[in-house]
Amino acid sequence: MTTMTEASVREFKMPDVGEGLTEAEILKWYVQPGDTVTDGQVVCEVETAKAAVELPIPYDGVVRSLHFPEGTTVDVGTAIIAVDVAGGAPAEAPAEQPKAEPKAEQPKAEEPKPEGRQPVLVGYGVATTSTKRRPRKGPEVTVPAAAQALQTELNGHGAAVPAQARPLAKPPVRKLAKDLGVDLATITPSGPDGVITREDVHAAATPKAAEPAVAAPVTAPAVAAPAVPAATAPAVAYDGARETRIPVKGVRKATAQAMIGSAFTAPHVTEFVTVDVTRTMKLVEELKQDKEFQGLRVNPLLLIAKALLVAIKRNPDINASWDEPHQEIVLKHYVNLGIAAATPRGLIVPNIKDAHAKTLPQLAESLGELVATAREGKTSPAAMQGGTVTITNVGVFGVDTGTPILNPGESAILAVGAIKLQPWVHKGKVKPRQVTTLALSFDHRLVDGELGSKVLADVAAILEQPKRLITWA
Numbered sequence: 001m002t003t004m005t006e007a008s009v010r011e012f013k014m015p016d017v018g019e020g021l022t023e024a025e026i027l028k029w030y031v032q033p034g035d036t037v038t039d040g041q042v043v044c045e046v047e048t049a050k051a052a053v054e055l056p057i058p059y060d061g062v063v064r065s066l067h068f069p070e071g072t073t074v075d076v077g078t079a080i081i082a083v084d085v086a087g088g089a090p091a092e093a094p095a096e097q098p099k100a101e102p103k104a105e106q107p108k109a110e111e112p113k114p115e116g117r118q119p120v121l122v123g124y125g126v127a128t129t130s131t132k133r134r135p136r137k138g139p140e141v142t143v144p145a146a147a148q149a150l151q152t153e154l155n156g157h158g159a160a161v162p163a164q165a166r167p168l169a170k171p172p173v174r175k176l177a178k179d180l181g182v183d184l185a186t187i188t189p190s191g192p193d194g195v196i197t198r199e200d201v202h203a204a205a206t207p208k209a210a211e212p213a214v215a216a217p218v219t220a221p222a223v224a225a226p227a228v229p230a231a232t233a234p235a236v237a238y239d240g241a242r243e244t245r246i247p248v249k250g251v252r253k254a255t256a257q258a259m260i261g262s263a264f265t266a267p268h269v270t271e272f273v274t275v276d277v278t279r280t281m282k283l284v285e286e287l288k289q290d291k292e293f294q295g296l297r298v299n300p301l302l303l304i305a306k307a308l309l310v311a312i313k314r315n316p317d318i319n320a321s322w323d324e325p326h327q328e329i330v331l332k333h334y335v336n337l338g339i340a341a342a343t344p345r346g347l348i349v350p351n352i353k354d355a356h357a358k359t360l361p362q363l364a365e366s367l368g369e370l371v372a373t374a375r376e377g378k379t380s381p382a383a384m385q386g387g388t389v390t391i392t393n394v395g396v397f398g399v400d401t402g403t404p405i406l407n408p409g410e411s412a413i414l415a416v417g418a419i420k421l422q423p424w425v426h427k428g429k430v431k432p433r434q435v436t437t438l439a440l441s442f443d444h445r446l447v448d449g450e451l452g453s454k455v456l457a458d459v460a461a462i463l464e465q466p467k468r469l470i471t472w473a
Helices: 090-100 106-110 145-154 171-180 198-219 250-263 278-288 300-314 360-375 449-464 468-472
Strands: 009-013 023-029 042-047 052-056 061-066 073-075 079-084 268-276 320-323 328-331 337-339 341-343 346-348 389-393 412-416 420-426 429-443
Touching (some): 171 198, 268 449, 278 300, 300 337, 300 449, 300 468, 337 360, 341 360
Parallel strands (some): 337 389
Antiparallel strands (some): 009 079, 061 079, 320 328
16 A cells, blocks of 8 residues: 655545534545545535535645545544645655565555556555455356456455456445345346445345245244255245335435424424415416516415515514423524425425515525525535425425424424315306415414414415515515
C-alpha cells in the first residue's frame, strides 16, 4: 500500500448535515483514488434520515483512498476519504518506499505501479497483481467479460482473483450472504456486469427459510425408510422469491419513527368538509394567462395554500405547538408552510419559510422550487425543519380524502382530495360542478373543535368564493 506522510494527508469526516443526525448512507462517490480535488468540489452524495445531500471537500489535493464503498451507512464524525493536500501525484509515492524495505514482499507488490493505476477497493489501497490465492473449491461461476475489470475492487481485500473462481459481490453483500447462510456461487446475479446484489441474496435465502417446515413431517417417523428426495415434497420451489425485504433506513426510517411518535403522542381529531371549487378552478385558468404568473407553477394547490394562510391569519391560535417539558402552548407569529411530497426515497415534508408574508406570485414561485427540488432528491435538511402547518395533496392519486397524521411538532395538517365533476345543487338547481373534500387533522391538546372548525370552514369558504382572498387577506 502506498505510504503517505501524516503531515500531508487530511481525513475528511462525515459531517452532521442535518440537525442532530447521527449517521448517513453513502449513495454515490463522484471521485476515485488518484483524482485531483479542489476546495468546494462535491466528492460524494449521502442520504441522511431527512434528505439526500451532496458533500463538498474543504481543501485541495489528491484523493488517496475512499474508506467506505457506496451503500455503507457511516456514523457522523467518521473519516470517509483521505486526501493528500500536498498534491503529490501517485507517481511520486515510490520515493518513500525505503521505509518499507524490511518487508520482503513489499517492493514486488509496488513494481507494476508505474505502468498504470491498479483497481482500488475502497479503504484498502492499491491492489497487487503478484498476490496469489489457492483456487476456491466448488462450482465455478462464469463472469461476464465486462465485469472482470471490477474483480479486484469487489473481492474481499483488494487482491486479484481468477474471473471464474469467485462470484462478484461487494463486501456488505458478502457479509449478508454469510449471515444468512447463502452460498454466493449458487446465486444468479442480477446487478450490472454480473454483480450479485442484496436483493439476489435475500431471494436466495427466502426459499431456504421455508424448507425446514416442509421437511419436518418427513423426519418425524422413527422407522427406517429411504430418504425422501426434496423434489417429492409439496410445491415450495418458486421461479423467483415470493417476498422482497427492503432495509428500512434513511428517509423512510425517519418518517416511520416520526409518524409513530406523532400518532401516539398528539391526540388527533379530523374534520371533513365537501366544497364546490368550480370558481377556484376558473380562477386557476385565468391566472395561467396572467402576465404576472408567466413561467410560474399555477394550479389548485397554489390557491388552496393561500386559502389556508388566510384562514390561519383569521384564526392565529391554530398556528402553534405543544411544549411538553414546559407545559406550554407556543404560538407562532410566522407560518412555515409544509408541503408533503412523495419521492423515490419516501415521504418528505419541506416547508416554505415565512409563507404568510409572500404574495401569490411569490408563493407560486416558492411552490415550484420546492416541488422541483423534491423530485430531484436535492431537498436540504434545513428545508424540512421548522414547519408549523402542513398541506398534503392526496387528490393527485385520485383519492377523495384521508385522515392525515400530524407532522411532529405541528398543530394542524390539511388533506386535499381529488377534484371531480359531480352533481351539485347550485342556485336551487342540480348542476355539474367541480367538487372536492378537505380534511383537517389537529392536535386536540391545543386546538379545540371550535377553532378547528373555523379554520376548515374559512378554507372552504375561500375556495368556494375565491374573491374572499382579496377581502380577507
